[in-house]
Amino acid sequence: MRASQILIATVKETPADAEVISHQLMLRAGMIRKLATGLYSWLPLGLRVLRKVERIVREEMDRAGAQEVLMPVVQPAELWQESGRWEQYGAELLRIGDRHQRDFCLGPTHEEVITDLIRNELRSYKQLPANFYQIQTKFRDEIRPRFGVMRAREFVMKDAYSFHQDQASLQATYDTMHEAYTRIFTRLGLDFRPVIADTGSIGGSGSHEFHVLAESGEDDIAFSDSSDYAANVEMAEALPPAGERPAATATLDKVATPEVGSIEQVCAFFDCPAAQTVKTLLVYGEADENGKQALIALVLRGDHQLNDIKAEKLPGIAAPLTLAEEKDIKAALGCGPGSIGPVGLNLRTVVDRSAAHCADFICGANDEGYHLTGVNWERDVPLVEIADIRDVVSGDPSPDGKGTLLIKRGIEVGHIFQLGTKYSEAMKATVLNEQGKEQTMIMGCYGIGVSRVVASAIEQNNDDKGILWPDSIAPFQIAIVPLNMQKSERVREAAETLYEELKLQGYDVLLDDRNERPGVKFADIELIGIPHRIVIGDRGLDKGMLEYKHRRAEDNEDLPAENVLAFISERLPR
């Protein structure tokens, strides 16, 4: 492609309303333009990237045996009523009425439509397993769309849905999708982690999210420094500390601690590390037959955070997990939340594994304005119920027993999920089994945020000059910049020849034939993020040389003109 033939709409100024770097750079590089809140048009340069992502996703889904279909954006309400989601789904589901006042919605996802389609098409267990995908426009009416295409209202998604006769078959397709996703994000050139994700009520290891690691990510990912273990911080197991709990050395003491409530205040008051303290949180238990909810104490080390998901899964705890109100605490204990401690507490008490390993620790005295020091389990307070109820922290041992956990931020770009029979049961999607009896199909679903991948690639790959695209999804792989092309016939000829040769080799090349100063061209190419740049000028040609620069390199390299193809094929293997 010639630069004169494609809209290069670069902008110098950083747009005021773009908070994250990918949004800023996509606007500045002329990849997207905002149409309305959460709605973006893709300009030619941006669309080239989007299409490359789509192609890689499509190739790997095909290779994994999934079949491509295309379902409508507009979906009838009836199906959502059948699944129960018409009522459950919040305002993100954009509901619309057609000219005949029939209810429809813009599809945020297609479980209902595919389940309806497949229950009518597949009749026998012999037709299973089957996996269907589409790459298609979706709409979610986000209350606060932001970060450009990262969290837009209209976006491009690859969604797939698989159908099975039994759990083993679902697991096999799930594993195949896990591999396909790994290939996809590897081919996209991204630093990513498949992380164990929450499955809600389903349990087991039936869900993985694929995260692109980037500072700006909204999720915390815990992963091992020595294995491929990775999980959402909420999901990572905090192993019990190694070894025996240290023996008690201090005596129990009650200390007046006026105005001391938070862990920071306790540490300051006693001049001790937070790991030497424990905190006690009260939450509500499930309602008894009279509707009464008992209080339950959760004890954590002072430097650890309660993990809501883990705590909520404990038997007898009310969901959603809710911290007790101050008035309920005062009524039960006679003190405020800053003075609670496990000693003498007449409540069910769940102690986190790490807190249970503490000795000589400090805690609230259940007496307003007092703390206990030198507290020891068993000696001063019984240790009845131990559980993992905290978030892991950097430095924790990896739950798979290999290495130490690191924590980084991630952007969720993919999700694979064992749906089970949630939709197939509600919508009566059955096949006849070997015995000729109706059997409900088991389902899996597999999504990739195609347009979000583009933004996340930028979040992970950028510098102060612009975008640093991976080769596989750059809008162009190579930029040829002829110097003084308008005047030097020799430069023009060399540039045109190289352009044709590289295109013939199958490379995606931009010939910058614009009548602009070299500095303008260089800046544009760096902002747009084309990975390989070849400059052709009269001075170099005198010596038979061109100039090569990789977008990530500091300096130019001299490149003998006759070696270009070999040089490039080494840098850009296909």
Added chain:
Amino acid sequence: MRASQILIATVKETPADAEVISHQLMLRAGMIRKLATGLYSWLPLGLRVLRKVERIVREEMDRAGAQEVLMPVVQPAELWQESGRWEQYGAELLRIGDRHQRDFCLGPTHEEVITDLIRNELRSYKQLPANFYQIQTKFRDEIRPRFGVMRAREFVMKDAYSFHQDQASLQATYDTMHEAYTRIFTRLGLDFRPVIADTGSIGGSGSHEFHVLAESGEDDIAFSDSSDYAANVEMAEALPPAGERPAATATLDKVATPEVGSIEQVCAFFDCPAAQTVKTLLVYGEADENGKQALIALVLRGDHQLNDIKAEKLPGIAAPLTLAEEKDIKAALGCGPGSIGPVGLNLRTVVDRSAAHCADFICGANDEGYHLTGVNWERDVPLVEIADIRDVVSGDPSPDGKGTLLIKRGIEVGHIFQLGTKYSEAMKATVLNEQGKEQTMIMGCYGIGVSRVVASAIEQNNDDKGILWPDSIAPFQIAIVPLNMQKSERVREAAETLYEELKLQGYDVLLDDRNERPGVKFADIELIGIPHRIVIGDRGLDKGMLEYKHRRAEDNEDLPAENVLAFISERLPR
């Protein structure tokens, strides 16, 4: 692809609610399924066709220098209010409110969005011309969606919009698009005609429709048997008959014709051909300063049809063209519409060119229950105003002077249109010209109904067994049918080898490895419409032979196994 790995959802019965053959065959061949009225899911086989159409369209648009973009499906009302279409567009525009009660619509077309985008991106005449296209989902809330994807509510369209500094530049891009469309429909393997279409108020030759010829088409296309002239019947000029008008031979006579009103009745009464009669239609003229509308008479030969578009363009005639009500006719003439004639008529009278060439003709007498015979122009009635106001008919001379017109039915699949400044003026889309002054851009627009192309290809190519796809868009080019593959190792091996060889050559091959009877496979492949079929069986292999059959051929051909590649490359040149 292996047939066992793709959903082949063929159906024997013709679906009751499918009126046209393409709709029936797309359902029966398992190409699409209905989700709701006017909403269809594309199954894997159908989507393969759709994607091939898309690819051809994309390649030719790229080759023609258009740049691909992608604009949102959901569009803000503000832009449509700016262009004035928010009010003008009827109920086909599906208007929606988002969670914040802001108005949006589902895009039936994207003039507003592209004009908004481009007015912000292009600043100088130096950036013109520019042509942007997208292939994207559109929505029109048709009052009566029907014919499957032919007239669906949600559909896939390629729409392009070009921007220019002057008319010459628009004309050049328009011509380029005309050529690109011709290449596209040629590559799609369709029998089509680019036809001159109505441009409404713009006039000139600024609009062509591309029609696929098919019996079931909704439009009448007139085209020359000896040149490439083609036009919508409404647009084709009816030339004046050759030669002088015959001399008068009969005398004027007034005949009582009780109960005779229509041309059929006149012909039956007088036992004469319709071409010997003229009919006189009264329409309303433009309102005068008092709001009064005079009646105007339009005179046509009895066997010709009034052409509303031509008549409406005559000066002084009210638009839209409206036939006078019976009470107005009676008040003015004292007779009903069946007895009107030009003789002695005290109204402005416009005579069609062919009617003006009649001699000794029969017409109403402006006296209820009477007709005149032996009427002649000039002698009996002055001939003041002659115009082309009729539809052309088969056998008329071609307006370009070459050959004779034929009339066939067509399905509109493409449309190119010189928009002028309709949108750019309303939305202030300007660039700075050579003098540094704001200048309104001139626009063109160019559409192709991508999903409709699929249906129209079937309308044109089918038989009683199913679809007859052109090679370029068939879901698979070649089907390999092994006989008894489950038992004969030799057949399996030969089939697998041939499958791999043909794939390696770049062909799109379906290996029918299903455990079905040959008759079932043959019927499916014929219904699905795969153009080339190769059958492999033990009996043939004994003699080193395979069986080849083209979908359109009556019989099988014996094909030496060692010649397959050469044979196929002759039948399927790439």
